[in-house]
Amino acid sequence: MKILFTGGGTGGHILPLIAVAREVRRVQGTNNIRFAYLGPKDNFSRILLSQEGIEVQTILAGKLRRYLNATSILRNIVDILFMFPVGLLQSFGKVFTFSPDLIVSKGGYGALAPAIAGWIMQVPVFLHESDASPGLANKIAGKFATRIFTSFENTENFPKKKMTVIGNPIRKEVLSGSKQEAKRIFKLQGGKPVILISGGSQGAQKINDTLLNILNKTLKEFEIIHQTGEKNFKQVKAEAKVVIEKDREIYYHAVPFLKERELRHTYAAAEIIVNRAGSGSIFEIAALGKPSIIIPITNSAQNHQIKNAYAYEKTGACIVLEEANLTPNFFLEKLRYFISHKKDTDKMKAAALAFSKPEAANVLARLIIEYLKG
Structure with missing residues (x-):
């Protein structure tokens, strides 16, 4: 049983994934389970995930900035035309190498490329949305995700037939x-x-x-x-x-x-x-x-x-x-x-x-x- 986690790289993305990994081990035991994480380079995430025995692999990740000034426009161009395509190619390679049975995405800009790569390679994608209003990455991923889990009752922008309200995973x-x-x-x-x-x-x-x-x-x-x-x-x-x-x-x-x-x-x-x-x-x-x-x-x-x-x-x-x-x-x-x-x-x-x-x-x-x- 191989599960690939992905997320944006902040505590809000990483800690729920850790909570889920712990519970999978509690329910299933530790034999024949392998976890990996694929996302943007981030020391905070790397340390926390490594402490849980979760393999960490990184990709380049492009981010779309909504605040517009000369600097953000230039960075958006670089991220959209270079960072995201390269990150997507990296994701194909890493998903192929790890060959997961399931991808669990917590959303965030760093999770979109792995989720797209998994979908194209016919790996089922479970998506969890923490917020009452999903970000752009989860809105896109929600269109092809196998299942969508939300924290709040009336989360916007997701197809209701895929959606289940469970709350936000927290560490017991x-x-x-x-x-x-x-x-x-x-x-x-x-x-x-x-x-x-x-x-x-x-x-x-x-x-x-x-x-x-x-x-x-x-x-x-x-x-x-x-x-x-x-x-x-x-x-x-x-x-x-x-x-x-x-x-x-x-x-x-x-x-x-x-x-x-x-x-x-x-x-x-x-x-x-x-x-x-x-x-x-x-x-x-x-x-x-x-x-x-x-x-x-x-x-x-x-x-x-x-x-x-x-x-x-x-x-x-x-x-x-x-x-x-x-x-x-x-x-x-x-x-x-x-x-x-x-x-x-x-x-x-x-x-x-x-x-x-x-x-x-x-x-x-x-x-x-x-x-x-x-």
Whole structure:
């Protein structure tokens, strides 16, 4: 049984594939299963996938940029006329060599060439779409995919007869953390509500800047674990040191990136979660039953984060705060709201759990195995 994964190369594409691979192994066992991944070169993906025993192979990948200026137009021409055709030729060679029984595509610009190559070579393609509004690559791949699985009920632009709603595959391991272990890892002080503030796997400058503006004031009432993003970590730490009063420094815990072991315990300790509107983050937060503030990226492709955020808010599980309204004091008032309105917070927790689909990875794994066994 050989399964070829493909995806765009960000955490939002890679982590669900890891969750599915783990569940396939749990259900089927490890004998006679071989996984490989084919996508654009990316160290983050390579490290995570290799740790799971998934072979990583890379191709050139062309990306269509929707924002138009002289630089983006030139890069689009290069990507469309050179990068994508070369990546497609590479995909034919690598799909032929690996000879998979099934391709599982998570979407993203790096997944289109492998999916097309597989389709032409008559390899069945299972497509998973994380977002409420699919990107261009998945819209194209959806036309020839064998099966399409979605996270949200009313996902746009796919033929309904191929579509099954299963939720977004998440790693079960992040749902079983320990508050005590979080206390040990971060030296949490206790006595104040713990907030996890994150801008996703790459961090978010806007969220970081907003927090820094009110950090000292916020630490008077809350203890904060802050995932800054690798590239912002040193700057955020330096600025935080300037604005925080000495006696409040012990309540602020900045990290560049939360690895799985740390994330699971952080989730357990956090009473409130502030995050971007990536589908993976939303479905993890929902499965934990945590109240949250969701801050969508304004300029995401197809406005998918804004659509994700409002689809989730519609259930009553979160507050959406768009970047245009993300002023420091307004942000602080929203954090205070969770503490002062316990009944509303309890309703959010219940709504989050009702929305969640923690077994999505297992469901998809079983459907994959069932299909391959015929």
